[in-house]
Amino acid sequence: MQAVADGSRWMLKLLPAERLPDALVEFARRHGVKAGAVAMGIGQLKEATIAFWNGSEYVPRHLETPVELVSLSGSIAEADGEPSIHLHAVLGTADHGAVAGHLLSGNVGLLVEMLVETFPDRRFSRPFDEALGVRRLDLEPPT
Amino acid sequence: MQAVADGSRWMLKLLPAERLPDALVEFARRHGVKAGAVAMGIGQLKEATIAFWNGSEYVPRHLETPVELVSLSGSIAEADGEPSIHLHAVLGTADHGAVAGHLLSGNVGLLVEMLVETFPDRRFSRPFDEALGVRRLDLEPPT
Amino acid sequence: MQAVADGSRWMLKLLPAERLPDALVEFARRHGVKAGAVAMGIGQLKEATIAFWNGSEYVPRHLETPVELVSLSGSIAEADGEPSIHLHAVLGTADHGAVAGHLLSGNVGLLVEMLVETFPDRRFSRPFDEALGVRRLDLEPPT
Numbered sequence: 001m002q003a004v005a006d007g008s009r010w011m012l013k014l015l016p017a018e019r020l021p022d023a024l025v026e027f028a029r030r031h032g033v034k035a036g037a038v039a040m041g042i043g044q045l046k047e048a049t050i051a052f053w054n055g056s057e058y059v060p061r062h063l064e065t066p067v068e069l070v071s072l073s074g075s076i077a078e079a080d081g082e083p084s085i086h087l088h089a090v091l092g093t094a095d096h097g098a099v100a101g102h103l104l105s106g107n108v109g110l111l112v113e114m115l116v117e118t119f120p121d122r123r124f125s126r127p128f129d130e131a132l133g134v135r136r137l138d139l140e141p142p143t
Numbered sequence: 144m145q146a147v148a149d150g151s152r153w154m155l156k157l158l159p160a161e162r163l164p165d166a167l168v169e170f171a172r173r174h175g176v177k178a179g180a181v182a183m184g185i186g187q188l189k190e191a192t193i194a195f196w197n198g199s200e201y202v203p204r205h206l207e208t209p210v211e212l213v214s215l216s217g218s219i220a221e222a223d224g225e226p227s228i229h230l231h232a233v234l235g236t237a238d239h240g241a242v243a244g245h246l247l248s249g250n251v252g253l254l255v256e257m258l259v260e261t262f263p264d265r266r267f268s269r270p271f272d273e274a275l276g277v278r279r280l281d282l283e284p285p286t
Numbered sequence: 287m288q289a290v291a292d293g294s295r296w297m298l299k300l301l302p303a304e305r306l307p308d309a310l311v312e313f314a315r316r317h318g319v320k321a322g323a324v325a326m327g328i329g330q331l332k333e334a335t336i337a338f339w340n341g342s343e344y345v346p347r348h349l350e351t352p353v354e355l356v357s358l359s360g361s362i363a364e365a366d367g368e369p370s371i372h373l374h375a376v377l378g379t380a381d382h383g384a385v386a387g388h389l390l391s392g393n394v395g396l397l398v399e400m401l402v403e404t405f406p407d408r409r410f411s412r413p414f415d416e417a418l419g420v421r422r423l424d425l426e427p428p429t
Contacts, residue, residue, distance in 0.1 A: 038183065
């Protein structure tokens with residue numbers, strides 16, 4: 001991974017065989033990012049798993065053939081002292097169609113380019129919401 | 144809604160049953176945002192209406208079942224002294240497909256997370272274009 | 287094209303018949319942008335060409351009817367002393383479906399609104415990767 005900053009704005013380049021969201025966890029840990037957003041991400045993945053929340057669980061769909069990473073959006077927070085990444089993606093298939101949803105995992109093919117905007121004075125958290133059964137972003141965690 | 148800033152960069156969290164674009168109108172009004180962009184938005188909607196501009200009007204498609212909000216992009220301007228929001232979205236369906244277009248309305252399910260970048264020294268407007276029959280963004284309105 | 291800045295953040299408005307990526311090349315040249323990202327882009331295109339990388343070449347699909355520009359993401363670098371633009375897009379069709387991939391070209395219909403975030407202290411490059419047969423972003427070019 002390459003990661004360069006201009007103030008609180010970061011550009012990242014992921015290399016072949018790096019994985020999402022793992023590379024973002026490593027980025028957040030290495031640079032102490034406790035609050036941020038993935039504003040854009042494009043590239044190519046050699047495989048990926050997209051999921052749909054059906055109200056009680058994520059229903060996955062695994063794509064084993066290469067796809068274009070056409071849109072990547074997300075948030076960076078903390079949960080249990082570790083980086084917590086939430087990503088949604090639109091993947092472009094060979095027939096120029098789209099597969100879209102929650103990105104459970106992706107394996108970088110050619111490359112992935114990402115713009116990450118951070119909030120250096122903030123700390124986002126992702127506590128587990130018992131009622132809903134999922135972790136949900138909290139922008140103003142109790143101090 | 145939660146909304147936290149770091150300079151001119153905002154992260155927003157919308158709660159269940161909040162609506163788009165209404166929540167962004169409220170955000171812009173409350174914080175005096177007269178020029179900005181929705182750089183990213185993800186989450187889950189319990190219902191939404193997507194539209195396609197056919198050259199003379201928006202042709203809507205109403206989705207009554209929950210969808211993933213996979214991509215949200217937009218601009219914040221003013222029209223007639225009120226916030227004017229323009230949003231496009233990619234929605235992920237239960238079969239991991241995509242519905243895409245102009246977002247007329249959305250009703251938040253689990254949550255929506257948004258990154259909004261503002262231009263504090265600018266004032267965007269959205270005057271009605273008589274020839275085209277739509278309101279169009281103007282970045283340098285006459286002063 | 288209109289282009290207004292607030293620090294290193296730019297909002298762009300493209301007018302009917304302007305083209306992508308040409309308008310971004312012109313923008314980068316005029317304002318000396320040597321490193322940046324297209325964080326969001328929405329609007330309407332009267333025609334566009336989307337492509338899928340099949341491992342050795344881009345397989346294009348030309349859309350001759352108007353589409354919504356629902357998501358636009360990209361990077362701005364330099365190659366051979368000229369701006370080098372990499373764009374991916376999700377296009378919304380009349381049936382509210384999506385066509386997604388690498389955006390080879392687009393012709394603006396009603397308008398296109400774009401948010402571009404730049405890195406004034408950086409210089410990204412896009413050298414040709416002989417092994418892969420494509421140009422790939424480099425965030426830390428040799429000085």
